[in-house]
Amino acid sequence: MKIAIVGLGYVGLPLSLQFARSGVTVLGLDVDRAKVEAINEGRSYIKHIESAAIAGLVNSGKFSASTDFHKVKKMDGVIICVPTPLNKNREPDISFILDTGRSIAPHLKKGITIVLESTTYPGTTDEDLRAVLEEGSGLKAGTDFHLAFSPEREDPGNPDSKVALIPKVIGGYTPACLEKAKAIYGQAIKTLVPVSSCRAAEAAKLTENIFRSVNIALVNELKVVYTAMGIDIWEVINAAKTKPFGYMAFYPGPGLGGHCIPIDPFYLTWKAREFGEHTRFIELAGEINTAMPQYVVHQVVNALNDRRKSVNGAKILILGLAYKADVDDDRESPSYVLMTLLKERGAAVSYYDPYVPVIRPTREHPQWAGVKSVAWTEKTISGFDLVLISTKHKSVDYEQLAKWADCIVDSRNAMAAIKTAPGQVWKA
Numbered sequence: 301m302k303i304a305i306v307g308l309g310y311v312g313l314p315l316s317l318q319f320a321r322s323g324v325t326v327l328g329l330d331v332d333r334a335k336v337e338a339i340n341e342g343r344s345y346i347k348h349i350e351s352a353a354i355a356g357l358v359n360s361g362k363f364s365a366s367t368d369f370h371k372v373k374k375m376d377g378v379i380i381c382v383p384t385p386l387n388k389n390r391e392p393d394i395s396f397i398l399d400t401g402r403s404i405a406p407h408l409k410k411g412i413t414i415v416l417e418s419t420t421y422p423g424t425t426d427e428d429l430r431a432v433l434e435e436g437s438g439l440k441a442g443t444d445f446h447l448a449f450s451p452e453r454e455d456p457g458n459p460d461s462k463v464a465l466i467p468k469v470i471g472g473y474t475p476a477c478l479e480k481a482k483a484i485y486g487q488a489i490k491t492l493v494p495v496s497s498c499r500a501a502e503a504a505k506l507t508e509n510i511f512r513s514v515n516i517a518l519v520n521e522l523k524v525v526y527t528a529m530g531i532d533i534w535e536v537i538n539a540a541k542t543k544p545f546g547y548m549a550f551y552p553g554p555g556l557g558g559h560c561i562p563i564d565p566f567y568l569t570w571k572a573r574e575f576g577e578h579t580r581f582i583e584l585a586g587e588i589n590t591a592m593p594q595y596v597v598h599q600v601v602n603a604l605n606d607r608r609k610s611v612n613g614a615k616i617l618i619l620g621l622a623y624k625a626d627v628d629d630d631r632e633s634p635s636y637v638l639m640t641l642l643k644e645r646g647a648a649v650s651y652y653d654p655y656v657p658v659i660r661p662t663r664e665h666p667q668w669a670g671v672k673s674v675a676w677t678e679k680t681i682s683g684f685d686l687v688l689i690s691t692k693h694k695s696v697d698y699e700q701l702a703k704w705a706d707c708i709v710d711s712r713n714a715m716a717a718i719k720t721a722p723g724q725v726w727k728a
């Protein structure tokens with residue numbers, strides 16, 4: 301079997317490797333030439349993926365990459381893993397999916413199976429993508445080619461998360477489409493979870509991410525309330541999670557980050573309006589989670605005030621720029637919001653992140669492009685008035701931090717097990 305995987309990012313690359321390892325011949329297609337070159341040279345550009353894993357499969361002839369969409373002609377299936385962001389009005393931007401559809405449509409042959417994996421609102425596959433594919437190919441979905449949706453469940457930074465072992469939900473445009481998509485994924489994934497339609501599969505993915513967003517908002521709200529009462533939210537969650545049923549632990553933080561949880565729920569909010577429905581839980585969770593950086597800044601103000609200092613003129617280090625622990629992905633990271641809020645208040649802001657040595661240019665935070673991580677030395681770290689922990693990377697030595705920094709604001713409970721002096725650490 302030969303398949304093409306379009307979009308070689310955090311989702312498409314590990315998926316390509318899993319198919320290639322399983323004996324499927326994989327062609328990675330991307331518009332980003334640098335990624336295509338890296339793969340063909342056996343180089344990884346994602347921290348948690350080893351170059352050797354790519355090189356081995358490239359050398360064996362099972363995996364190659366290209367920018368040439370003509371090659372779709374020779375494929376049995378195409379899996380689409382391109383970005384689905386929000387536009388500047390916080391509405392779904394499915395242009396990457398539609399662009400991909402336009403690129404592959406002229407090269408579709410009869411019998412090919414197209415599967416969308418990008419997280420999106422119900423109806424994207426069987427309405428929007430289908431229209432583009434049918435128009436560009438002159439073929440009919442369900443008759444001439446097969447169409448399906450199967451959401452990705454990648455958990456970046458989790459070493460126990462193995463693509464092959466994560467059950468895969470699949471919905472087809474027709475029962476025959478479902479069978480074809482199952483035949484493809486069955487080559488590489490152990491457990492398949494068929495559902496009745498593309499829309500049910502699209503909704504399943506959104507439900508998973510909305511569940512996380514709402515539960516994170518809940519513990520963020522409880523954090524603020526319990527802190528006012530002098531109760532430690534982390535202690536409370538650790539106690540609550542000993543209940544063997546009916547409770548699942550979620551943890552508070554400085555705000556949401558990454559490509560999924562801050563964005564995906566609003567895909568449903570937007571689509572729900574078409575049906576005259578409102579998504580109040582989603583909106584409320586979004587409101588609470590986006591207010592978190594303000595709360596953390598408030599704790600920074602309190603910690604500095606305790607030392608007769610102000611934010612204005614303070615030297616502040618943000619510890620961790622990636623949006624979650626042990627990854628190099630800084631998309632939508634709340635650390636940028638914290639840095640901007642503190643800078644606006646007159647602080648001199650620096651950051652340390654072993655996985656983000658320099659800030660790449662982004663649309664959202666152009667003012668930070670080119671700024672470099674400080675060095676992890678006693679001289680540098682002890683020179684800050686305050687260190688704000690926003691990501692809990694395992695590789696950071698928090699005992700050293702306790703020795704070097706005398707004022708720490710901790711939004712991740714990273715200092716819980718570390719010996720510190722009274723008043724040295726403020727939880728946020």
Ligand SMILES: NC(=O)c1ccc[n+]([C@@H]2O[C@H](COP(=O)([O-])OP(=O)(O)OC[C@H]3O[C@@H](n4cnc5c(N)ncnc54)[C@H](O)[C@@H]3O)[C@@H](O)[C@H]2O)c1
Nearest residue numbers: 307308309310311330331332381382384399400418419452
């Ligand atoms: N990152 C995650 O943990 C995760 C988890 C589950 C689901 N998802 C979803 O998977 C999808 C992809 O996310 P990602 O994190 O891999 O994104 P990414 O930005 O890491 O990768 C997307 C890739 O698509 C390429 N691309 C963009 N437009 C293209 C086009 N027209 N043709 C070919 N290639 C194109 C980009 O160059 C990039 O390499 C999104 O819908 C996301 O919501 C992501």
